[in-house]
Amino acid sequence: MSSFVPKPASDLAKLQPLDGLNYRRWAVKMLIHIESAELEYVLTYVPEPAQAKAADSTNPQTEDGSTSTPASVTPEPVTTDKSQDIRAKFERDNKTVRGLLLHHMSDNLLDIYAKYKSAKEIWDMLKRKYGADDAGRRKYTVGRWLNYRMVDTKPVIEQVHEYENLVSDLEAELIPVSEVLQTYALLEKLPESWGEFQNKVKHESKDYSWEEMVNHINIEDAYRQRSVSNSGTLKANMVESSDVKGDRSRTGSGGQNKGWKRGVKANNNNKFKNN
Incomplete structure (x- = not known):
């Protein structure tokens, strides 16, 4: 009995659901996981109908090519135990692969393909619909790559990964991108502060x-983060230092309040005059 190994199953949680625009990358990653579980035969294997087997076993061919069933020959069973096991295994694996394909689709596509029971049929339909060369899709992919710009409100390294995904989309559409173009286009897409x-x-x-x-x-980004952190610490120290100086100016050099001294002296003079 075949079953998916834990590692590929866990990695599939990161796979972006199929929405039609990302078919090429989705199909490659999906096929990798199906092959790792040794279930790729489900996408190509066509089981033989039981009726055909029954006809072949009960009607052997004669020398002239015609079929006949001699009365003295006892018909063999329609299917053997081995063929039953093979068919049962195929049905289990077909359910597994079908569930895998449907689970990693967007809701709109799921509503369309959920009625099909054959994983091979679903796979072939997706390939015919989204796998063929589409000039419109290629133009859209090129436009996303050209118009992509990084911003200061998101981590730069995270945006570098987004840029790499756009380049992968170009390669999936069979649009070659040289390393020099990929490298220096990235430089132009950095935020304005860079x-x-x-x-x-x-x-x-x-x-x-x-x-x-x-x-x-990476090095430049780490340097910028340290600079921001150090400037924040320096600013906090300056605010604290100014607060301490303000307290000293109010209390005097001896640490006593000058206003309080003047109040005590005035009160003593008033008592002397009254006496």
């Missing part, structure tokens, strides 16, 4: 690889 960093890299004579550029951005 203008000084961009100019510094552009004026360097060194050519950066993709890994070097991402590492360089």
Whole structure:
């Protein structure tokens, strides 16, 4: 009995549901997990109908190609125990793969394909509908990549990963992106606050690889976070220092309140005059 191993099943939780636009990447990842569970045969295997087997076993062919059933020959059973086991295994695996495909679809697509009981039929229908070359989809994918811009309100490294996904979408649509283009396009998509960093890299004579550029951005981002943290600590110390100076100016150098002294002296003079 085949069943999914724990690791691929847990990794599938990160798979984005199929919405039609992400079919190529979805299909590749889905096929990887199905193959890891050794269930890919479900997407290609067509079980033979029991009626055909019954006809072959009960009507053997003669020399001239015709079929006949001699009275003295006892018909063999329609299916053997082995064939029954194979069919039972296929039905179990088909249910597993079908459930896997439907579970990782958007609700709109789930309503369309839930009525089909064959995993192979669902897989083939999706391939015909979304797997064919579509010029409109390619234009949309290129537009998303060109118009993508990073912002200061989100972590830069997280946005670098989003950019990598856009490049993967281009490659899934069979649109080649060279490493040089991918690397320096990333530099142009950094937030506006990174203008000084961009100019510094552009004026360097060194050519950066993709890994070097991402590492360089990581270092710069860590430096910026430390600077923000240090400036916040310095500001807090300055506010605290100003509060202490204000207290000293009110209490005097001896630590006693000058206003309180003047009040006591005036009160003593009034008592002297009354006496």
